[in-house]
Amino acid sequence: MTFQPLIMHIDGLCRESNLSGALPATDELIRIDQAVGQGFKAKNLDKDVRTIQESLNQISPKQGGPKDKLKVDGICGPRTNKAIQDFQLKQFGLKGMDGLIEPGKQTIQRINQILFSNLPIDPSIPEQIRVQLLSHINLVSRSIHAAQTNLLLAMAPSSGLDLGGGRANDRLDRHFALGAQKGTARDQTIRQIQGVFTMFANALLMPGALGTGAFEMDPSGDPRIAFTFANGFFRNGEIDEARNIRRDRIFLGRRAFFALSDSELCAFIMLHEMAHFVGFPGGSFILDNGRGWFTDSTISKLSADQRLHNADSYATFAVECRTGNSAKPPYVKAATTSR
Numbered sequence: 324m325t326f327q328p329l330i331m332h333i334d335g336l337c338r339e340s341n342l343s344g345a346l347p348a349t350d351e352l353i354r355i356d357q358a359v360g361q362g363f364k365a366k367n368l369d370k371d372v373r374t375i376q377e378s379l380n381q382i383s384p385k386q387g388g389p390k391d392k393l394k395v396d397g398i399c400g401p402r403t404n405k406a407i408q409d410f411q412l413k414q415f416g417l418k419g420m421d422g423l424i425e426p427g428k429q430t431i432q433r434i435n436q437i438l439f440s441n442l443p444i445d446p447s448i449p450e451q452i453r454v455q456l457l458s459h460i461n462l463v464s465r466s467i468h469a470a471q472t473n474l475l476l477a478m479a480p481s482s483g484l485d486l487g488g489g490r491a492n493d494r495l496d497r498h499f500a501l502g503a504q505k506g507t508a509r510d511q512t513i514r515q516i517q518g519v520f521t522m523f524a525n526a527l528l529m530p531g532a533l534g535t536g537a538f539e540m541d542p543s544g545d546p547r548i549a550f551t552f553a554n555g556f557f558r559n560g561e562i563d564e565a566r567n568i569r570r571d572r573i574f575l576g577r578r579a580f581f582a583l584s585d586s587e588l589c590a591f592i593m594l595h596e597m598a599h600f601v602g603f604p605g606g607s608f609i610l611d612n613g614r615g616w617f618t619d620s621t622i623s624k625l626s627a628d629q630r631l632h633n634a635d636s637y638a639t640f641a642v643e644c645r646t647g648n649s650a651k652p653p654y655v656k657a658a659t660t661s662r
């Protein structure tokens with residue numbers, strides 16, 4: 324039984340680690356592969372431009388961030404170029420204002436220093452956080468409901484009336500690789516997945532400090548994205564003495580999670596964390612066997628059993644059930660775990 328929290332790092336993978344003292348070096352936090360901005364060195368890869376747009380949006384105007392948030396579209400147009408220059412001007416003066424952000428160089432390092440510093444936070448932030456969380460939780464709740472409906476449809480006996488059971492089963496096959504399972508074995512697996520989503524729904528009803536289920540703002544100031552305890556759902560009222568935090572909570576990072584402006588991405592992270600938090604019926608853990616959409620090689624190589632114990636499988640399944648769209652959303656990132 325593990326008592327270390329599972330912490331989602333900047334690369335999106337959750338690992339068991341301690342809250343403080345294990346922070347990655349600041350220049351490892353936000354990464355781009357190729358230069359972004361103006362000039363012949365700028366490659367402006369879609370994902371790199373998005374990283375920069377998202378990062379600059381998290382920086383306050385008094386530190387050189389854009390006054391009006393940039394559209395996160397992966398296109399390095401005039402507004403993004405101006406935002407890069409404004410940030411450099413504010414941070415480094417005229418001589419540092421070349422309009423170019425290169426991997427590992429001073430501008431990206433400064434962005435990381437600002438976003439991931441452990442300076443005390445503004446006391447007005449908890450109220451903003453509550454408001455933000457309430458808007459994300461609506462998407463989370465709708466995703467859970469859509470998943471539950473899909474699971475009921477998948478179990479419904481074929482009666483001549485097409486309720487969408489075929490499509491519902493296709494979704495299960497895509498996200499959980501249940502294609503080889505038939506008959507009662509398949510029904511049993513579907514009931515287990517239902518059990519997971521029943522626990523998701525219950526986790527939303529837990530009386531949390533923010534009034535929104537098991538979710539709470541990270542009390543430690545650890546800047547990583549989110550963390551929870553595996554099967555924390557069943558650790559009702561337990562306190563982690565060493566860290567002075569409850570084990571029956573999902574903690575969202577004050578600087579990383581709440582700096583994200585994309586509600587879809589936030590809801591996705593919350594669904595992912597909920598899977599770790601509730602675990603699989605019978606008590607086994609749901610960990611990270613791979614991150615990504617079912618079309619990513621990080622996921623497609625996983626067996627049904629690995630996917631049933633993989634947090635992203637539940638998050639991606641719930642997202643597709645809600646949207647009805649099987650195409651990979653832009654905020655889902657593939658990553659391989661070293662587990």
Ligand SMILES: [Zn+2]
Binds near residue numbers: 336337595599611
């Ligand atoms: Zn995880």
